[in-house]
Amino acid sequence: MRKYENLVIVKPTLTAEEIQASVKAIEEVITSNGGEIATTDTMGMRKLAYPIEKNERGYFHVIYYSVAPAAITEIERRFRLNEELLRFVTIKYDTNREIKAWDGLVEKANKKAAMSAKAAETPAATEVPAATETPVVEEAAAPVVEEVPVAEATPAAE
Amino acid sequence: MSEKRKYKKRFCKYCEAKVDFMDYKEVGALRFSLSERYKIMPRRLTGNCKKHQDMISIVIKRARAAALVPYTVTRKAVVTQPFENLR
Numbered sequence A: 001m002r003k004y005e006n007l008v009i010v011k012p013t014l015t016a017e018e019i020q021a022s023v024k025a026i027e028e029v030i031t032s033n034g035g036e037i038a039t040t041d042t043m044g045m046r047k048l049a050y051p052i053e054k055n056e057r058g059y060f061h062v063i064y065y066s067v068a069p070a071a072i073t074e075i076e077r078r079f080r081l082n083e084e085l086l087r088f089v090t091i092k093y094d095t096n097r098e099i100k101a102w103d104g105l106v107e108k109a110n111k112k113a114a115m116s117a118k119a120a121e122t123p124a125a126t127e128v129p130a131a132t133e134t135p136v137v138e139e140a141a142a143p144v145v146e147e148v149p150v151a152e153a154t155p156a157a158e
Numbered sequence B: 001m002s003e004k005r006k007y008k009k010r011f012c013k014y015c016e017a018k019v020d021f022m023d024y025k026e027v028g029a030l031r032f033s034l035s036e037r038y039k040i041m042p043r044r045l046t047g048n049c050k051k052h053q054d055m056i057s058i059v060i061k062r063a064r065a066a067a068l069v070p071y072t073v074t075r076k077a078v079v080t081q082p083f084e085n086l087r
């Protein structure tokens, strides 16, 4: 078993449910080939740095898993056949240093998932500190927020 | 054969920060090693050490493949949105 990471970009033209189903199918490909998914990290809909198949945006999803190295060719073949996938990037974590980094990334992704789950449960509780600590939150929120002018407009209005 | 150095001695930012692994998904960290046209900056200009330059070039190429960083930009894009998508 070797540790891997897969970033997949799903077509933005699909509906939200179709995207979720597509992501499920992608994870299914990994598990059916003997992979054990450690965690997943949803980066969400993002603007692509360059258009792929005339799409300007894409749904980014990262999967951390471990699988026997021989199964990777089959997994990548299945990904290549999948027409809902714009792009996938497979990264191998082989050396001791890389494996340590992989553990760190998995932990980070788990923490992020727990945070977003908590935010979903109590939306009101998380929004109150966000309003008081504007400068800190803005820094953290900047990569997620698509349009910067909107984020800058809020402190000026207060 | 002058005794003084012609250029100021530069230090590797990544050695100072003790970086031993870079994640290609953290695009903001790559900005220091990219030119405004998203070329990989040479080591002689950034002062990065060989070890970290090798890491950066691999990570940037991964990020390009993942459509997080462009391969090239047109002249128009350079003027209108420098590092727009890397924030």
Ligand SMILES: [Zn+2]
Pocket: B012, B013, B014, B015, B016, B048, B049, B050, B051, B052
């Ligand atoms: Zn260095």
